[in-house]
Amino acid sequence: MATWKIDASHSEIEFKVKHLMITNVNGFFTDYDATVEAANDDFTDAKITFEAKVDSINTKNxxxxxxLKSDDFFNAAEFPVIKFESTSIVKKDNEHYKLNGNLTIRDNTKPVELDVEYAGVTVDPWGQTKAGFELSGKISRKEFGLKWTATTEAGGIVVSDDVKLLANVQLIKQA
Structure with a gap:
């Protein structure tokens, strides 16, 4: 069994949500951790745990x-951590997987499915074995208790319910 840890200096955890239904607002989490345990070289048996600190949210505003940190959305004071735990991984081909797991936001746990693109494994110039992945998916923020809403004067929605999840992840194999 190999253990892998996320390389935060070479990874990004991002979300996108429509604002006024015409543009995306992008946000990132800057404080997060993930561990992957896998015996198979292709990660098909991987057990993945991920946590992000809500207080580290950054939308450049x-x-x-x-x-977003207030009770209208994440309520960072009462629910400081977002969690994900994998339940299964299905290999579609050598580069594409479906990752299923449970996502917890504001103590609401729901199953999610993420598309995974596996970029492979390499050894960096310092002798560390690294693996690369790109993950994407979509959730309904209201299902997780992020229910704030507003409408424009013309009746349009200010913030979409759908949230796109994007992660570019580099893992480091632990000795």
């Missing part, structure tokens, strides 16, 4: 970040 302090006022919006503060609103």
């Amino acid at each position: 302090e006022q919006r970040d503060g609103h």
